[in-house]
Amino acid sequence: AAAATAAATAKAATAKAAAAEAAAAATPPTAEVAAMGIRGDSGGGGGLTPIDVSSPAGMDAMFERCFMAALDKLTDAELPVRCELFYANVLSSRPDDVTLDLKKSTFKKQAKIFSVMEKRGLITCKAIHKQDNVVSVNRDNKVFLEYCAASEAAGGGGTSSTEEGGGGGGAMKSGGAANSATFDISNVYRASTMFRPIFGQDAVGDKDRLYSEQECGAALMEYSTAQGLLKDAGCPVGPDSVVVLDMLLGKELFNKKEAEGPGTEMLLRLVLPRLVKKLQLHTKVRVERSVAAGGVQETILKRNLHPIRVQAEDRASRKFVTKVSGLEDFCIDPADFSSTLQRVFSTSAAVQRLPGKQETGMEIHIQGNVLKELVAMLRQDLGIPDKYIEVENKTK
Numbered sequence: 001a002a003a004a005t006a007a008a009t010a011k012a013a014t015a016k017a018a019a020a021e022a023a024a025a026a027t028p029p030t031a032e033v034a035a036m037g038i039r040g041d042s043g044g045g046g047g048l049t050p051i052d053v054s055s056p057a058g059m060d061a062m063f064e065r066c067f068m069a070a071l072d073k074l075t076d077a078e079l080p081v082r083c084e085l086f087y088a089n090v091l092s093s094r095p096d097d098v099t100l101d102l103k104k105s106t107f108k109k110q111a112k113i114f115s116v117m118e119k120r121g122l123i124t125c126k127a128i129h130k131q132d133n134v135v136s137v138n139r140d141n142k143v144f145l146e147y148c149a150a151s152e153a154a155g156g157g158g159t160s161s162t163e164e165g166g167g168g169g170g171a172m173k174s175g176g177a178a179n180s181a182t183f184d185i186s187n188v189y190r191a192s193t194m195f196r197p198i199f200g201q202d203a204v205g206d207k208d209r210l211y212s213e214q215e216c217g218a219a220l221m222e223y224s225t226a227q228g229l230l231k232d233a234g235c236p237v238g239p240d241s242v243v244v245l246d247m248l249l250g251k252e253l254f255n256k257k258e259a260e261g262p263g264t265e266m267l268l269r270l271v272l273p274r275l276v277k278k279l280q281l282h283t284k285v286r287v288e289r290s291v292a293a294g295g296v297q298e299t300i301l302k303r304n305l306h307p308i309r310v311q312a313e314d315r316a317s318r319k320f321v322t323k324v325s326g327l328e329d330f331c332i333d334p335a336d337f338s339s340t341l342q343r344v345f346s347t348s349a350a351v352q353r354l355p356g357k358q359e360t361g362m363e364i365h366i367q368g369n370v371l372k373e374l375v376a377m378l379r380q381d382l383g384i385p386d387k388y389i390e391v392e393n394k395t396k
Contacts, residue, residue, distance in 0.1 A: 053098055059105040062098060067117060068147040069093035071137055080133040083114055083125065084345075088373040091344060102346045110346050130318040181383030183330070184286040185305060188212055189279035194252055198223045198275070210282055210300070217272050224268065231265060239269035253278060287331045289383075297331035305329055308384060312371035313394035320369035320395060325354055325361055330384060334362040344377070345370050369395055 051065065052058045070089040074081065087110050094100050107113050114132065117123050122144055124136040138144065188210040196203040199219045203209060211219065217239070224230055224243045231242040242265050243249075250262035253274040260266065283301040287294075308326040315321055327334050338349045341364065349366045353359065366374070371393055378384045 053104075056104060056106050059101065060107065062094065063090070063100060063102075063105055063107060063113060065147070066090045066093040066100065067113065068144060069151070071122065071144060072148060072151065074134075074137060076137070079137070080126070080128060080135040083110065083132040083134060084368060084370065085372065086134050087113075087346075088370075088376070092376075099343075101343055103343070182288040183383065183385065184284075184288075186212065186284050188282045188284045188300075189216060189276060190282060191279055195248075195275070195278060197248065210284070211279075213272075213276055216276055216279070217268075220268060220272055220275060237268075239267070239272075241268050242266065243268055243271065245271070249275075285329060285331065294331070299329070299331055301329060305388070307388045307390040308378060309390045309392070310371060310375055310378070311392045311394065312369045314396055319367075322366040322368065322370050322374060323363055324366070324374060325363040327364075328361055330382070330388070332382065334364055338364045341366055341370075341374070345373065371395075 051062050053062045067090050070086060070093050073089065073093075074086070090113075091100055102108055102110065107116070111132070114123070114125055114134070118125050120141070120143060121138055122141050123134050123138070125132055126135045127133070128135075189212075190208065190210055191199050191203050196207070199209075199211065200222065221237045221241075224241070225237055227246060229243040229246055229249075230237060231244060235241065245253075245260065245262055245264045245266060247262050249271060250260065250264060253271065254260045280302075281304070283303065283305045284298070285301065285305065286296070286298045288296050306326050306329055308324065308330065311323045313321060313323075327337055334351050338351050341347075341349045345366065345368070347367045347370070349364055351362050351364055354361045354363050371391065375389060375391055378389055379386065
């Protein structure tokens, strides 16, 4: 069965290549193809020309070219595919320097693009479980064949652009390496009044100063040396040095039921975890993004870092809503991100406060089920590591 499938795939690819070559050598391109910046001549001049997306006509052309690129990647085995999922593939087919914006095109809505492509005979759409799906692709369509020929002549790149007027760019573009982010997440600690003497004058002068675990270890060594707590005073101080616990270390780091206390001899490296446990935990999140995406940003949390939570659920009449929260921990402004989601998914999005009196975070509600696309955006465009994304699908 596997061999038969492979043979069928190879045969289909050969047929597609032959049809594409025939289209490239045929008559001048159709009006639809020409509008997409596709040259179909066979004299070595075939290929894809840049598109200026600063005008509605240019944005239309880029949408149509990206639609073709997404169709080219779509296999028959993946059909039927929900229109909203296929639209995400259209968006990911755009050049790195372009942001596709339906509001700047004449289409205005996703449904209009699919309607136009269906009228051109490229695809067939059908409602399945009250959701629009692409159920078939006409790979013999002349427009599609001429696009494939031009794409191959251009080196398989599929898309190219010339963007003017600042219409694109920024943190939300897919596939651009410049849009990825580098996260530096670390635990830092604040010394309460009881333990500030261990940290010396720095803690006394700056009560809100935060220390890394390494800095806590260095402060503990300096304190032990200054207070004469080292058992072998003549030896270099280090993690394996033995200290005699004084009243502060012995009484405050150990409870009454434990054998250790003032006068107990202990390795410094065993005292450090006790000290760190008594300090006030904070989480430091430092994000490095491109200058256009905000540059270097930093936030301090008075708790452990919480993952971004993405959830899709049913609403009445087969309607869906996708929710995302926890963005603030990763230096992502919910209001700005909500505007981006509205533009990218061409749907409504609203920012609301999380339920609960103790909650201070915000949650974005997005109309429709865009769970997979949103998770892909968080990973690829914003560089959020997988371990910090929590996904829950409550749809039936």
